[in-house]
Amino acid sequence: MIRGALLACLLLAACASPAPVPARAEPTAAGTPPVIPSPLITPAPLPPAGVTPRPAGAFDQLFDAHIHYSQDAWSEYTPAQTIAILRRAGIRTALVSSTPDTGTQRLYALAPDLVVPMLRPYRTRDDIGGWTRDGTVVAYVESTYRRGVHQGIGEFHLLQGEASLPVVRRIVDLAVRESIWLHAHADERAIAELARSEPRAKILWAHAGLSSSAAAVKAVLDQHLNVAAELALRSDVANGPAIDPAWREVFTRHPGRVLLGTDTWIPSRWEDVVAGHERTRQWLRALPPEVAAQIASGNGERLFRTPH
Ligand SMILES: [Zn+2]
Numbered sequence: 001m002i003r004g005a006l007l008a009c010l011l012l013a014a015c016a017s018p019a020p021v022p023a024r025a026e027p028t029a030a031g032t033p034p035v036i037p038s039p040l041i042t043p044a045p046l047p048p049a050g051v052t053p054r055p056a057g058a059f060d061q062l063f064d065a066h067i068h069y070s071q072d073a074w075s076e077y078t079p080a081q082t083i084a085i086l087r088r089a090g091i092r093t094a095l096v097s098s099t100p101d102t103g104t105q106r107l108y109a110l111a112p113d114l115v116v117p118m119l120r121p122y123r124t125r126d127d128i129g130g131w132t133r134d135g136t137v138v139a140y141v142e143s144t145y146r147r148g149v150h151q152g153i154g155e156f157h158l159l160q161g162e163a164s165l166p167v168v169r170r171i172v173d174l175a176v177r178e179s180i181w182l183h184a185h186a187d188e189r190a191i192a193e194l195a196r197s198e199p200r201a202k203i204l205w206a207h208a209g210l211s212s213s214a215a216a217v218k219a220v221l222d223q224h225l226n227v228a229a230e231l232a233l234r235s236d237v238a239n240g241p242a243i244d245p246a247w248r249e250v251f252t253r254h255p256g257r258v259l260l261g262t263d264t265w266i267p268s269r270w271e272d273v274v275a276g277h278e279r280t281r282q283w284l285r286a287l288p289p290e291v292a293a294q295i296a297s298g299n300g301e302r303l304f305r306t307p308h
Pocket residue numbers: 066068155263264265
């Protein structure tokens with residue numbers, strides 16, 4: 001009863017939300033890049049004046065938006081070993097998904113404080129290429145989804161032209177109904193189609209398109225206010241502490257919509273989780289502290305941990 005009322009509330013609120021409008025920059029102090037607001041993905045509250053809760057530059061409480069514990073990793077790493085790696089990497093919270101969902105549930109059972117479960121629409125690796133045209137995937141997702149546990153559906157792969165397919169629409173509808181996220185691996189054209197197809201959908205763009213240029217990422221974030229991007233496997237962001245200028249512009253223009261990520265898509269990637277985030281910290285320290293704090297953990301905690 002209460003849950004039903006809450007859901008109705010959420011739906012009403014969602015329906016009442018204004019459709020995203022063309023991005024308009026808010027006026028800022030001279031010389032500061034404009035920040036683009038999003039009606040769906042709320043801006044971070046300003047910290048109370050004079051309060052610095054953690055030493056600046058430590059980044060020992062990261063939010064990692066792209067971790068998998070899929071079947072091929074189970075024989076190489078126990079759940080306890082993977083949780084130990086995540087903690088050693090200074091990850092406070094991780095979005096975890098797996099093929100099949102069992103791997104995610106094992107980690108969640110062991111560390112519910114750390115793991116935020118996401119539900120992949122894949123039962124085996126064979127689903128990756130054909131899930132968008134396989135109606136049985138909908139039944140798998142609907143029967144596996146756990147309200148209050150899974151905070152999103154994904155990571156899934158989406159090609160240009162697939163956002164309108166019936167199976168994809170069913171998955172998008174479920175996410176909107178439940179007010180959870182869609183974690184999509186797609187290029188800039190496919191992500192734009194998905195974002196446009198349902199302005200109420202909250203979309204986390206995996207790898208920020210993987211091979212999309214920083215300029216293309218900026219354009220997507222400018223134009224689609226229901227999209228946030230995570231940086232798994234984006235080695236082009238920085239060389240040591242030297243941040244690529246085009247990426248710096250993305251971060252300072254959209255500080256509230258960029259997250260970190262690793263992507264343990266094959267077992268060997270677990271070997272790089274700790275070292276990878278040491279590299280991440282190098283370039284985070286080269287950003288304005290308030291921008292770095294949001295990307296390091298603030299955005300993830302706000303978007304995925306705040307009750308919705
Ligand atoms: Zn992945």
